[in-house]
Amino acid sequence: MIVFGCARCGAELTVPVSRVALPAHAHQRYGHELLPALMESGTYAVDPEPFGPPWRLWSEVGAEGAAARGVFAPVPALSFGAPGAVVVAPGDVRGTVLIPERCDGYCLGLDGRDGPNLACARCGRAVATRVDDCTFWQTVWLAPEAVQPLTTDGSARPADWEALTRESEAIPPVEPGGWWDPRWEAAVGVALAHLLAASEGVPVDVPEGLLAETFGRALDILLPAEGAQRKMAALAGPGLSPPGPAPDIALVPRHPGTGETWQPPPGIAHAVPLAADVWLHLAFHAERSPLPLSGDILRDEPPPPRSHSLFRPDSRILLAALARLPAVREPWLRAIYDRVNAYPYRRPF
Structure with a gap:
């Protein structure tokens, strides 16, 4: 189990969580109603891809620049945020407060368009992005450069x-x-x-x-x-x-x-x-x-x-x-x- 904390002041930001694979639907947008949490309580996953703003248009990056970032066909825009964002269930987050000026959303909640919208309650550093608008699976994405593990869960376990x-x-x-x-x-x-x-x-x-x-x-x-x-x-x-x-x-x-x-x-x-x-x-x-229970x-x-x-x-x-x-x-x-x-x-x- 791991507890993630603020990289600046060391305050605990999550309950103990265990790592699992990133779900296939992590970045899915579906319907126009509120969806449940992406992650089961007590788990976390890591996205190896860059996450969140800043964004750059495909025309600015070019095919060669995109290929260097692992994208081989045109996409509207590429994230130039840090890779390695940690996603947890919103209910597993502790010790954070909303950043009001970053709480934009499309319809019923927050969509994370402005970057991290949760700050460490102790020191005020922006540490995570909460997403809970309609069409999105509800998540909190911990910024990899702003958090650190306060405990470790031991060596990697092979697939059983x-x-x-x-x-x-x-x-x-x-x-x-x-x-x-x-x-x-x-x-x-x-x-x-x-x-x-x-x-x-x-x-x-x-x-x-x-x-x-x-x-x-x-x-x-x-x-x-x-x-x-x-x-x-x-x-x-x-x-x-x-x-x-x-x-x-x-x-x-x-x-x-x-x-x-x-x-x-x-x-x-x-x-x-x-x-x-x-x-x-x-x-x-x-x-x-x-199937027959008995006879006919x-x-x-x-x-x-x-x-x-x-x-x-x-x-x-x-x-x-x-x-x-x-x-x-x-x-x-x-x-x-x-x-x-x-x-x-x-x-x-």
Whole structure:
């Protein structure tokens, strides 16, 4: 466990928290209502990318300057804030006060547009940015240059893949109201970027079922319909028995604690990381037909909710992930990026 404190005066700014992987939906914008906290209480994650202002337009930075910062396709603007921001749940923050002149927002709360809006209550140094406006997951981002760990949580722990299937929770894809869960839309958006890159521009097939419902439609629309060869993508990971011949591309879990990607056995050319809570549902929670209790009596358990719309990967998340893949400089993948960027609400989005 770690307690983060002010780098100037040493005041405690958080409760004890343990590190987990940065969620795929950390920078997602969704809907026009208040969303819950991004992080579970007692956890923190680190964003390796630059965070917050100052911002510079793509035209000012240029392609070479952007590539040096790990961005390989045009984006509206690049953050020149410090990398390594620490995100925690708002309820885990202690000893801070709002900075009134930095409390702008779009609608119902704070969106962090002006940079750090929380100051250390003891010494007054700006230490964090609270975001709680509509469309944003509620967060507090601790500025890496303004905070420091006051305690340590020991050496890094390796990913426990056996415990993943026992202890981690899967997220159902559809909410009770019939809407697709936005965390699925974000997780599929990230994985789809890597899956497109791994396709090398040829058609990709996926098994029927929920995997086809979430990935298949986008692959069919964004990749060529015909080709001299086709690739197969399928799930692989701890606890799964190979269904048949090894796929060309394996969708594997990204460990929720360490962020490590499960490594498939030899013979699989590409491993595409997928958020573990989504992967777990795809791997172990397939929809089941009613099962008999005895004789001809069937269970009357309600079926899982079905969505009343086609699945739509998050186009913003897809574009952000694609822009950070060097493969997007390939003409065929850049054409997909430009197409989605120009029409982010066209099928399949």
